[in-house]
Amino acid sequence: MSEERVNFGSKIGVILATAGSAVGLGNIWRFPYMTGENGGAAFIIIYILCVIVLGIPCMIGEFIIGRHGASNTARAYTRLAKGTRWKWIGYLEVLTGFLITGYYAVVSGWCLNYIYAALMGELKGDPAFITAYFEAFSNDPIRPVVWTIIIFGITHFVIVHGVRNGIEKASKLMMPTLFVLLLVIVVAACLLPGASKGMDFLLKPDFSKLTGDVFLGALGQCFYSLSIAMGCLCTYASYFSRQTNISKAAVQIGLIDLLVAVLAGLMIFPAAFSVGISPDSGPSLIFITLPNVFNQAFSGFPVIGWLVALMFYALLSLAALTSLISLHEVNTAFFYEELHISRKTGAWIVTVACCLIGAVCSVSIGQKAHMSLFGMDLFDLFDFVTGQLMLPVCGMLMCLFMGWYVPKQIIKDELTNWGTLRFSCYHLFIFAMRFVCPLCILAIVLHQFHLI
Incomplete structure (x- = not known):
């Protein structure tokens, strides 16, 4: 038997929980x-x-679908689709x-392991040692x-406590903590010798470097960073009250997401410029480059x-956890509402199944020769299929659904709170849903496959 659906208990709960969904490793790892x-x-x-x-x-489009449907993502689309094939977008x-x-x-x-490694002093050594540590x-x-499994255990604990006592309470604790940690590290980094060069690089634009690739890269980063089209925003919006101003919430969450990234x-x-490390170190930045930065930048003050x-790494783990909670909730809500079971049982289904997926993906990284498809290990394959195929398709279909199918009166009612x-x-907004956003997403897809 499914629990009675509840709403977030406060305006700050709405913003922090939904911002936590959007703010993740994409902001703190990928954006820099x-x-x-x-x-x-x-x-x-x-x-x-x-x-x-x-x-x-x-974001506004997903909020409209989620709040109007007042249910898991699949059922929300089904209610708006009224028997048409549009319902499959939700699934x-x-x-x-x-x-x-x-x-x-x-x-x-x-990220959790690196908290432990930092705590135990395992990240001290020259660049070759740090690289070897990560690879091993x-x-x-x-x-x-x-x-x-440990981070799934933490996520599961939050999810089984429900929307207000689990997700909202956790967000009210984790998001402020994330900001405090972020500000403390920013101050420490900006006080380093030579840090001004890094600040200039970040804050003084060099428009000579602008190319079509830069524009398309920014489009792709925006799409993935805001957790669009993976059910998170739609599911969280289903817990919005009728008094929530969804357009204002979207702007606030977009600003928080941008602030965290900057x-x-x-x-x-x-910190990187202070020790002479290139800022374009790529995906290895947080696990290989930054431990070297910390070791060199604070060599005179090892305790600092x-x-x-x-x-x-505590900051990274919090960012990862807030996003993982929202992803878990997408699936938990689907299972317990569609199968008419308890929230706890639905959460266990997701936790166990995703632990198995995570374990297989993790092992495949070290067993490339034996656990690969189409020349990729399973981790990279999952990333490719979801990130470069499924997410853009879902995003484009959501925009077309909002722009061309959903009745205008429903959109007006949701945007104006009746x-x-x-x-x-x-x-x-309608023009953006019909033309601008689908074309932007199409450009992202074509750029990913090097077609433009």
Whole structure:
């Protein structure tokens, strides 16, 4: 028997929980290295435009579907689709979220391990030692799986306590903690000798570096960073009250997401420039490059370096955990509502199934020769199928569904809270859903496959 559906208990709970869904490793890991690879401040300016043009309209669209449907993502689409094939978008989003949950937890588990490694002083050594440590850990068949299970255990504990006592309470604790840790590390990084060069790189735009690739890279980063089309925003919106101003919430969450990303840049680039490390170190930035940065930057004060490293990986783990909780909730809500079982049973189904997916993906990294398909280990395959195929397809279909099928009166009612609010950008929103956002997402797909 399913529990009675509840809403978030406060406005701050709505914002922090939904922002926690959007703020994840994409902000603190991917955004800084994307910024480093694409010219610094110029990339950030383009990114801000992408949030306005693509991110916020898509977020509003998902909020409308979620709150109107007042149920899990699949059922929300089904209620709006009224027997048409549009309903399958919801099921596809749930499946996408399910697959992402499994492999995203692997990297989240790595973050937890690095807290332990920093605490135990295991990250001290020269660059070759740090690189060897990461390779040995990620290829180990046991340790990454253990950490994956541990972070799933924490996530499961939050989910089984429900919306208000689990997700909302956890978000009210974790998101402020995340911001405090972020600000402390930013201050520490900006006080390092030579840090001003990193701040200049991040805050002074060099428009000569702007290319079509930079623009398309910013579009892709915006799409993935805001957790669009994986069911998270739609599911959380189903817990919004009728008084929640969904357009205002979308703007606030977009701003929080952007703020965290820029602060992450201010945390990383001043420290990197201080010790002469290139800002375009790519995906290895947080697990290989940054431990070296902490070791060199605070070599005269090893205790401070140890503390900063510890706080940094605690920050990463919190960001990973808030996103993992939202991904877990997408699937938990689907199972317990569609199968008419308890929330606890639904959560156990997701936890056990995704632990198995995570374990297989983790082991495949160290067993490339034996556990690969189409030339990729299973971890990379999951990332490719969900990130480059399923998410863009879901996002594009969601926009077309909102722009061309959903009755205009429903959209107006949701945007104005049934006539109690003003929303002067209605026609602009419809235009974005019909044309601008689908074309932007199509451009992201074509760019990923090097077709433009």
